[in-house]
Amino acid sequence: MGHRGFSPDIEPYADSWKQGTWSVEFKQPQLHIARSYTPLPPKLDMQSSPDLRFLIRREKNGEVSNYLANLPPNAIIEIRGPQAEVDLPTDATDIVFLAGGTGIAPAMQVAYTLLEKRTEGQKPKIHIIWANRRRADCVGGLSSSPSRTASERKSTPHLAEGVVRELQLMRTRHPEHLSVDYLVDEERTFLDQKMISASTRRAAGDMSSKLLFVSGPEGFVSFFAGPKRWEDGQEKQGELGGVLGQMGLKGWQVWKM
Template identity: 65%
Template structure:
């Protein structure tokens, strides 16, 4: 005879008991150590075959027929049944199925039957203790894992505004290339999307755009080297929230720029950051931005932060001078001072960056002007040009706020216009203001080399 014991797993009280719970001394006198219906009393009762009504041997099918699904079998009952193959197999299959669930932590428990079937030799106390410890360790591991996931994917969303949900400095994080556009024979725009996705309705780069100019580093995995690139301001017409766009120039013989130029749409890149370049002060009244080549990206960042992210009197006047070697880098660009500068020439296509600059001008006609200089057309950025801009503004402006000259572009461009940056204590610092601007001796303008 095989004794099948069915006992409650979670509920140990005996609800059918009508006996009152007597005070402890009286119970002791009556040799009744526990209240009827209390946890241990009920549990002991359930394990005591003598307290259970006798039933004839029944097969598993008969028990199912009488009580339905084993999960609904009555509590505190003992069933006796002959040991036979079918019954044992059926119970084993059922038992192994339900055992998957009890080891999961409570909140994730599946539809578990309330009855535990014990039909094998009872385990020793030590084995039971070991199993219980193992099950608790397993549950704790689950809870720790779930806590980690909640912290990473839910709580970290609250830090989304700081960009932490996307970047994980100093580690590189994966992005996918979702678009690539050639904007000239030597430059292209890459649009990247974070591989881990972005919480809807949140701008993960909000803090960076509030402060001012910033960059990230791209990794070249074969050579294990990294180079900095500057995100273009967001353009909802061509990119999703969380996407970043970069204007990249293929340097002849350049390792990272040519590696990026070879990557196809759908390819992966790893980037690290964000690296803030300058925290723009709140009291800026005038900006002259001298940009060479891809140095236009920080110029557009400054215009976006100062004009789109700030309001009212906090928005300064910004004049960008964009110098390029060839017209193909700034097709369609017309100086703001020229008539019709804000409309497109129907006979000439307009470059993507020029078009975006024009859109910014259209949004802020009072605050933003752009001039285009092209080496091959004989228009250069020299002292006369810079002087005309700064002197005109200094004379017309009576305000006491900050006036900033930014110089951004290739190393040679910065060196000629404002003198070289300086390496100090392993860091690149601004260095003295030299070059053309240094010789001009401007005193009421602060100079920033980017």
């Protein structure tokens, strides 16, 4: 995983932080391949953020992720965007976010926009469930639910520690609105239908105000919500399938990220 930075304080990024989820495209110039990545929100413990930051997993056969990982410091790269994805409604009351791996970035965008950029009366209850393969991917993370608190084994320093610290800080700033649970495959804590049911049952809003997001690798999204589909050269939501489709959730709008 790695960070790359740009200035977010000029238009159009400043407006994007207030609206909803969004991404930018990085271009691999030799292969003419572009991939979309979701910026992490600005650091909460800084007066201003000079960078636009990303959490990117270097995939073995990932042309763009390997290209970015091999760049020297201060390299100039091509980006395109921002590309708006989901406009977050002002009347949202309950949000559940299922995040797999680097899918935590859109979850943090949602929490930042709704808790830091909206007025008190517009802040919903947000529950983020972050599933990872290894403890190193979320080292330091302490779940809001005591029964789901993973073990705190020693681990080598990892970039994700910074992400966890920011999640913890956001929880401290908004204890009545944000809860986070950390799941780790190697510790045998898994995201399943029972956990999703428990999270959705706690919500009390009507259909127009309850949102459930699924974000992460393609296989993660497909397993829990069914695959997206390509139509007219664009990636669309597709039918709801997977675990959520089998559950027959009522009153929830589901978004695949």
